[in-house]
Amino acid sequence: MTTLLLGGRVYSAAMPDATAVAISDGPYGVVSWLGADDVGRRQFPDARVVDLDGGFVTPAFVDAHVHVTATGLAAVGLDLRAATSRDDVLRLVGDYARRQPDGLVWGHGWDESRWPDPTPPTTADLDGLLGNRPAYLARVDVHSAAASTALRAGVPGLTAATGHHDQLPVTADAHHLVRAAARAALTTAQRREARVAALDLAARSGIAAVHECAGPDIGGVDDWRELRALPHGVEVLGYWGEAVASAATARELTDDLGVHGLAGDLFVDGALGSRTAWLAGEYADAPGCVGNAYLDGDAVEAHLDACTEARITAGFHVIGDAAVTAVVDALARVVERHGAPAVARCGHRLEHLEMVSEAQAALLGSWGVIASVQPNFDALWGGSDGMYARRLGPQRAGRLNPLALLASQGVPLAFGSDTPVTGMNPWESVRAATTHHTPGSALSARAAFAAATRGAWRAGGVRDGVAGTLAPGAPASYAVWDVPGGLGALEVAAPADTVARWSTDPRSRIPALPRLAPDAPLPVCRQTVHRGVTIHG
Template sequence: MPTSLYTNAAIRTPALPVHAGLSALLVTDGVVTWLGPVEDAPAADTVVDVRELAGENALITPAFVDAHVHATDTGLALSGLDLSAARSARDVLDAVAAFAATLPEGAVLLGHGFDESAWPREAQVPPTAAELDRAAGGRAVYLSQASIHSALVSSGLLTLAEGVAGYDASGWVRRDAHHVVREAAFAGITAEQRRAAQRRALEHAASLGIGAIHECGGPGTSSEDDFTDVLALGRLPELPEVYGYWGELMGAAKAVDLGAVGAGGDLYADGALGSRTAHLSSDYLDGDGCGFGYVTADQVRDHLLDCHRHSSSTGRFVQGGFHAIGDAAITTVLDGFAMAAAKLGGNGVSGAEVLRESRHRIEHVEIVDKALIARFVEYGIVASMQPAFDRLWGGEHQMYAQRLGVARSLASNPMGQLHAVGVTLAFGSDSPVTPLDPWGSVRAAVNHFNPTLRMSAKSAFAAHTRGGWRAAHRDDEGVLAPGKAATFAVWQAPAGLVGTLPTLLPALPDEPLPDLPDCRLTILRGEKIYG
């Protein structure tokens, strides 16, 4: 059986001391079969000198898992109109006009990433549908806001949503109106274009040291064909693995039929803070009301019970889960958990224990207090979180402060607080809401705007590697040790190493952030998927 030996690198593994120096790793048939000092390395059929690939600070770590991805949207964003740098309505219109000039007549112009909260306060008014019509030369235009929970659309698409909740004559649509225009805008994408976008997203993930993603689909997010196409690509040996979550209420049977591991992910209990549709217990400071709740506690209960029925009939866990950002939405979901617990259990086993065994999930978990966190612990709920949300929108001056006020902004995304009481964390990007950027996410968790909510680099790295595997009930994955899967990445660490992790923060607070590691090789179960 062929063997491959990777030598001359620091290796993040429990099988060696943290300061072991240059080490080596042997792979046989997709499994790590030996770890130790370079000088003791056994012979192998193939030898890879990692220091030649990655330089003096060569590092091998378990590959990352991104626990919340939209592959098609990510691929389209990588090749489409990126509006993340726009700082005014004029910037958006100029970008639309330039991009439209590259498209044939009749094409739908798709763009993503405008974030009006980053524009000057006096200019946070995006362009209208009529202005988009003129800029695009009459082409249909769909521009998703950074949160992907609202969009700017041209007049033709806008008319499709008249009378639907979330419609606005300006062309900025939310809620159900957004789902209507999104479906229409994406309907023109061919199956070949869709699969090409998905492949591009997965190849990009592999180039960042990501060995697996959790694809979040469901009505209002993606079609069944879109979802199953991503899962099929994730079974190819040259791409990262894909674990699917289908977010449809009472959809456990469909999730199983589609090949998903869970009936959750983008099952919306509310919207997003960027679109003022996340459901809060108190009003937004810069908008009317406190957002919108899309499910009831009774529906949450019934959905979880549906997942448990299908777990019993299929002989494997069918995870339930919900997208819940605001504290009012999270409260509703947790009330549903309590109601489900009252229906489960027996023979000396409590309903809460049954729920804990299933590791149901809540995505995002941005606005949550200590009492709600205690209920995460009680029911063993996995918190699937995105550290980049705090980096991009947290603190005293960014979008959350505008929407929520400084106090609520600084209390948001409490990853360190959840971790400290034993909640399982699975980190991801929600790409393309934020870019695929695993080391950037680790650094964001370590460098939270609120120092009391920070995590150690060790814990944040674990949440973005082993946490993602554990969230999908793959408990043996995400660690490099003899007998474990050889799924790892090779890194050049330009800022040096701290033990077997890269230097992520400067030595002094006023110094610039150091460069993040650069992926040179990604190995999935012994096979190269990048490098």
């Protein structure tokens, strides 16, 4: 049986003017045809017809960097991203504690860099509000957290750990210890509710697959195993952030955990907001501080070498320029040993890659190393008055998240949200990439959309040439959207500060996308389908 969708608009480079698409039923749905409504009716007279009623059909999105359980905990619990001050955080915590009078208070998302008074919540603040109740409140970047005495008291070795402070939020090793204690206080039911909520949110957002960046210091092995066993229509591709030193260990670990690679959030450094990203020079707002190095060059090289020999994807969380240099230098040594083709076939990937030079980008492009990046970071923290400028000064901040540079040097791009750090709406990521704060760093909407669809599938090891597109033979993974202003509002646009590499004239047959200006309302997902199976709508 064939399903014929008509009466809308289909985003497809294979048929830019298509208003209809035919899907072949079977164990896995496949796109079998695209074209005009009347032709489709004649060609598939016995098809099941679905009237799109002006809907816009695109390939489903893939989020290339998520933390499913943490996202769900924020979605069903205490989300602090909207807090405007320390007092506002405490008000939200108090309201939540009254609604949920028992157990751990788990919150996420406060960001003091956006407050008029950048004073974070203290241990005394939480103790005065909650008494002897355990509380864990992660900063937005999840590289530091405020914690109550009741939670801290149950963490052996905390006071001796790097990053410990009695009153201020804990960072580095101290944060990892506190976070592990908070995770242990969650019940099985709480974790499952959170995961289902997060994956349901992904499906409602037009996302068919996510890359879970798991690891010992993220959610722990039990969290990953439980997520992997959870039945849900959204596909979960797992990466495990644990360093290895031999090919045999790499194979054993990936086989045991059922992950796609030893990559994702394998921390070389931390985050700029928490001042734990590893810098070559000191932070502008913290003299003498250069951040944290969690893996040295030798450990990075050993991991890359082992995974390359085992033909397994390796990768790292890498943000600061010193961290990027350590990884690129280690990659160069591994390329010298194994050859660039051997490195490229593994699909090694770097998460975030915020402070990369042109020379480094050229090397990464020549080695086929994938950049899994988060355009929303620039939207949140870029600009002359943003967190980046305060942490680094305007000159260094202006070089962060250079999307156009990476693309120009042939580095394959995959977009992710790093949810719960930023929101999961993929159109927000695409828009952020097209409206970059730094002149010359933005991408065209077409390139940004590709990074959130085809590029993200490629980063996950799917290199069949059609995944993430709507073309004959492609998997029927798609989303149907209501576009503000209707189909007539679709446009072909290029960044205002660059020369377009293709015509934006409608007659050029370049597929059009919704308007993505900063003030434009974004499309709303009506239906999400993954391999022919409806997972939302």
